[in-house]
Amino acid sequence: MKLSVLSAAAFTAAVFAIAPTAPSAARPVVCAECVKANMELLAGDALRGRGCGTEDEHAAARYIADALKASKIGAAFRPDVYLQPVELLTPTAARPATLEIASGATSLSFIQGRDILAMEPPESLAAPIVRVADAHPAPEAVKGKVVIYDSAVFDQPGIQALLRAGAAAVISPVSDQITQHWSELAARPPGQTEVSGVPSASRPARGAIIFAKPETMAALRAVSEGEARLAAPRGEPRRRTTYNVMGVLHGKAADADRHALLLTAHYDHLGVRSGVIFHGANDDASGTAAVLEFARILGSGARHRRTVYFGLFGCEEEGELGAQYVQAHLPMAIGDLMANLEFEMIGVDDAKHPGALMLTGWERTTLGPALQAHGARVGPDAYPEQHFFQRSDNYQLALRGVIAQTVSAAPLPATYHAPTDDLAHVDLAFMDAVISSMVGPVTWLLDSDFQPEWLPGQKP
Numbered sequence: 001m002k003l004s005v006l007s008a009a010a011f012t013a014a015v016f017a018i019a020p021t022a023p024s025a026a027r028p029v030v031c032a033e034c035v036k037a038n039m040e041l042l043a044g045d046a047l048r049g050r051g052c053g054t055e056d057e058h059a060a061a062r063y064i065a066d067a068l069k070a071s072k073i074g075a076a077f078r079p080d081v082y083l084q085p086v087e088l089l090t091p092t093a094a095r096p097a098t099l100e101i102a103s104g105a106t107s108l109s110f111i112q113g114r115d116i117l118a119m120e121p122p123e124s125l126a127a128p129i130v131r132v133a134d135a136h137p138a139p140e141a142v143k144g145k146v147v148i149y150d151s152a153v154f155d156q157p158g159i160q161a162l163l164r165a166g167a168a169a170v171i172s173p174v175s176d177q178i179t180q181h182w183s184e185l186a187a188r189p190p191g192q193t194e195v196s197g198v199p200s201a202s203r204p205a206r207g208a209i210i211f212a213k214p215e216t217m218a219a220l221r222a223v224s225e226g227e228a229r230l231a232a233p234r235g236e237p238r239r240r241t242t243y244n245v246m247g248v249l250h251g252k253a254a255d256a257d258r259h260a261l262l263l264t265a266h267y268d269h270l271g272v273r274s275g276v277i278f279h280g281a282n283d284d285a286s287g288t289a290a291v292l293e294f295a296r297i298l299g300s301g302a303r304h305r306r307t308v309y310f311g312l313f314g315c316e317e318e319g320e321l322g323a324q325y326v327q328a329h330l331p332m333a334i335g336d337l338m339a340n341l342e343f344e345m346i347g348v349d350d351a352k353h354p355g356a357l358m359l360t361g362w363e364r365t366t367l368g369p370a371l372q373a374h375g376a377r378v379g380p381d382a383y384p385e386q387h388f389f390q391r392s393d394n395y396q397l398a399l400r401g402v403i404a405q406t407v408s409a410a411p412l413p414a415t416y417h418a419p420t421d422d423l424a425h426v427d428l429a430f431m432d433a434v435i436s437s438m439v440g441p442v443t444w445l446l447d448s449d450f451q452p453e454w455l456p457g458q459k460p
C-alpha cells in the first residue's frame with residue numbers, strides 16, 4: 001500500500017457486517033505449506049525487501065513467474081513470456097531543498113528533512129508570504145502566495161481549499177502519520193517518476209505542500225509578511241527497470257476471454273534503508289502469496305468457464321509504477337476485463353472486523369455483496385476516511401471503467417511501512433482462512449454469468 005501523506009490520522013468507527021457463510025460446496029483447500037513457503041521466500045532476508053527497481057525485486061519477479069509456470073498457468077504477454085520490463089526515470093535532488101523566509105529584519109532558513117518536508121517541490125519558487133489561521137480567506141489574499149497555514153492541527157481539507165484558492169505553496173503543521181513516516185517521506189524523490197511508454201499524466205498545475213515540524217511552525221509564527229524562496233535543485237535522473245509478471249488460464253467457454261477476471265497484487269516493497277531490511281511480509285508478500293495460491297488451486301482443478309489472469313506488479317510503493325505501465329500495455333483488451341480483485345495486506349487481522357477482509361469501494365459496485373453471499377469473509381471498507389479505494393493498483397483500472405477493487409485485512413497495522421512488517425508479525429493461519437473463504441466465491445465467479453456492475457453514480 002502506497003503511503004498517503006494527505007490522509008487523516010484519526011480513524012472513525014465503521015459498521016462492519018459479515019454475512020453468514022453460505023454452505024460450502026466441496027472445493028480445493030488452501031495449501032498452508034505452499035502459502036508459508038511463498039511467504040518465507042518473498043519476505044525472507046534473501047530478497048532484501050524487494051526494493052523498486054533492484055536486483056532483489058527482479059529476483060522476486062523471476063520466482064513468481066516460475067511459480068505461475070509450475071501451477072500450469074500460461075504466460076500472458078507472449079508464449080513463455082511472463083515478465084514485462086518497465087523502464088523508469090526518477091528525478092533526484094542535487095541537494096536537500098531549502099526554504100528561506102525574509103520578513104523585515106527576520107530571516108529564517110529551513111532544510112528539507114531537518115525542518116520541513118516539501119512534497120514534490122518545484123525547482124524554484126519565490127513568492128510573497130501570508131499567514132492565515134483559517135482555510136477560507138478571500139482567494140485574492142492567498143492567490144500566488146506562500147501561505148503559512150497556522151492551524152492548530154493538521155487539516156487536510158483546509159490545505160486542499162488553500163491550494164484550490166491558488167496558493168503557490170501551503171506550509172502546514174504535520175499529522176501524526178507524517179511524523180511517523182518522516183524519514184521515508186524525506187527520502188522521496190522531488191518529483192514523479194516517469195514511466196517510459198506511459199504518457200505522463202497531465203496533472204493540473206497545483207501549489208506545493210510543505211509540512212513543517214512543530215519547531216518550524218513556532219518560528220514561522222514570528223512572521224506575517226515578507227517573501228519566501230524555495231529552492232529544490234535537481235540532479236541527474238535515476239534510471240531503473242522494474243518488471244510486471246502476468247500469467248493466464250484461459251476458460252473453456254467460447255467467449256471465455258471476453259469476461260476475464262484479473263487477480264492482482266504488488267510484489268515490491270521498500271527494500272533496504274539505512275542498512276535495515278524492510279521485509280514487507282504483510283505489504284504485500286501476503287497479497288502476492290494469495291494470488292499465487294489462487295493460481296495453484298485454479299491451475300490444478302477442472303477448467304472454468306471464464307478466463308483468469310494473475311498479475312503481480314512491481315514498484316507499487318513508489319507510485320503504482322508497474323501497474324501504470326501494464327495498464328497502458330495490457331495483454332487483453334480492457335473491455336474484456338469483467339473485474340479486477342487486488343489483494344493488498346491480508347496478513348494481519350484487524351480488530352475492527354476480526355477474522356475477515358474488507359473490500360475497498362464496497363458501496364460502489366455489486367461485486368462485494370455477491371462474493372459475500374457466496375461465502376467470502378469480506379465486507380465494507382472499515383476506513384472510508386483513508387480513501388483506500390484510490391490508494392492501490394486497482395484505482396487506475398477503475399478510472400478506466402473496470403470494476404477494480406482491493407481486498408485487504410488491516411490496511412494500516414502498527415507494522416505498516418516499518419521494519420517490523422516481517423514474517424513474525426504475520427498471521428499465517430488467518431491468511432489461510434481468508435484465502436480459503438475466497439476460493440469458493442472466486443470459483444463461482446469464474447463459472448457464472450454474473451456481471452458485476454457499478455452502482456449508479458459510483459464509477460470514479
Ligand SMILES: [Zn+2]
Nearest residue numbers: 001002283317
Ligand atoms: Zn506499502
